[in-house]
Amino acid sequence: MRAVCWHGKHDVRVDEVADPQIVSKGDVIVKVALTCICGSDLHLYNGYVPTMKKGDILGHEFVGEVVEAGSGVTRFHVGDRVIVPFPISCGVCWYCKHELWSLCDNSNPNSWMLEHLYGDTGGGIFGYSHMYGGFSGGQAEYVRVPFADVGLEKIPDGIPYEQVVLLTDICPTGYQAADNCNINPGDTVAVWGCGPVGLMAMMSARHLGAERVIGIDRFPDRLQMAHSQCQAEVLNYEEVDVAEALQNMTGGRGPDSCIDAVGLEAVGTGIEGIYDSVKQTLRLENDRASALRQLTKACRKGGTLSIVGVYSGFIDKFPMGAIFAKGLTLHAGQAHVHKYLPHLLKLVQEQQLNPSSIITHRLPLEEAPRGYKTFLNKQDACIKIVLNPQAQGAAATPGSEQASAG
């Protein structure tokens, strides 16, 4: 099959690789209909993740059709169209039973890699380095999906793949960010970063009853989208002092909740001191910590900081004093996708949520290398890229694919 493989910094290629097989009886093989490039894939693309190997298949956001099922799979059959959550969860451990799905104890065979640094670590993730398990990802024609009965969600008839592909990560991640804010009537929620997750966080905050939503970014097209898609007021942090502007916009109180959807341009600084990239990473972290300091400063007393942007290592000058003095609550972590999927799917079905509205680019899988470049450089007003592994040039697309996608 063809798959987008990592070969090094700024080097991804579409390679011919072996098809996946059923390895455990709880597996299914999914024929990928659509798959996205995620902002966090750029961390891999930029070479900041030390446990990537040449040839690793990328991608953790994908939907498609079950084409083979292991003997232990009971909920799914060949032909089912499915959503695949990006975190892999066993469904039986203490964390899974307590809806902390992304913290699954059993799905990451390499969890020891981060344990020295973190004390413990989360579950496996598709296509996201060996420290997150070393699972082959979804930017491919086919994927082996373990624990299928636990993770997958059937796509109801009549809902196109494009409407649900963002339910694999972006939507639940944004929704969890807002959910963690415990929004009350009259609340103002400020969101740093108007990329896909930030936009979804804003939509979710509205849905959960926020009175006002404020989006913060520096790219005009992203701010424009926050305004048009999420009815957000917007601030360009290159033009104003954000903390001061927020104070003035909220009668001097500050936003009730602040969401960090920026994400570090660095994952996997776990092995400090070994790689040159780490030094670079640390510089960037210091840079990004200024955003986190901004959140802390702007937030109203007793408010909530909700952190969904990926952080991975250490941070300088973390404003613990302000967090303490203002009595802030801090939430963080990977989304527990499984927990939110049914609700979000229902919202899509009822047309209360329209995730495909933020998709700006649709490319065949072959053009993934160009897609990564475009996304990295934020060229062409790029916000979200969706790849189609079944389209080898539009003419070659079988009609049945179109039918099942519609």
Add this chain to the structure above:
Amino acid sequence: MDPSETERSQSREWRRETRVNVGPAERKASVIGGAALAVSGLRCISKRNYASGLAMMLAGGMFLYRGQTGHCGIYDAMGVDTVHTHNSALTIEKAVTIGLPPNEVYEFWRNLENLPRFMRHLESVQVTGARTSHWKAVGPGGISAEWDAEMMEDVPGQQISWHSVGEADVPNKGSVEFREAPGYRGTEVKVTIDYYPPGGGAGRAAAKLAQGINSQQLEEDLKRLKQILEVGEETTARRTVQ
């Protein structure tokens, strides 16, 4: 505690970083074994085989360091001092919580032939009698070790302990305790293994330690045990059946 004892323990604290606690023979062996491991670790990393590379570098680097300085952080942390006591053990202790009742976890462990299913360095454990068994371990590079073991304690649902008998390549003893975890969290499994490096420490022991019978390995072993018992099999990221 008398004043001189207090003083001694304080000065021991202060000199912790520079104290020599590794005997001369073992220092030499550590340098040889450690350098080799560190180098092969680097080679793995350059081939982007990070997983094993990092483990080797960690282990190798530690041995290299203690060989050069006569000071071992691992030993220090464990309170092991091979300069002064030649028969002191290297103790590894790890715990894991498994979501099953203590007697079920005990039953699985009590069938010692199950151990190689999750203990990566064990090739086989053969039950040879009511309380005796034969253990075979292998490491990378074909280094192998064998020993006979005898069960000492066997308290159903609570504890099992064993020790090697006769001519063991690496004399060792171990115990595993099963305790009900609070709030229906299952069973707390605590494993303690003592190794007695031959002659206070040959290169062989250093190599073996770094290869598989270190605490990192035990940690991974226990995670595999948890996967097998909770999920039914070891979790794998493999894409194809090999």
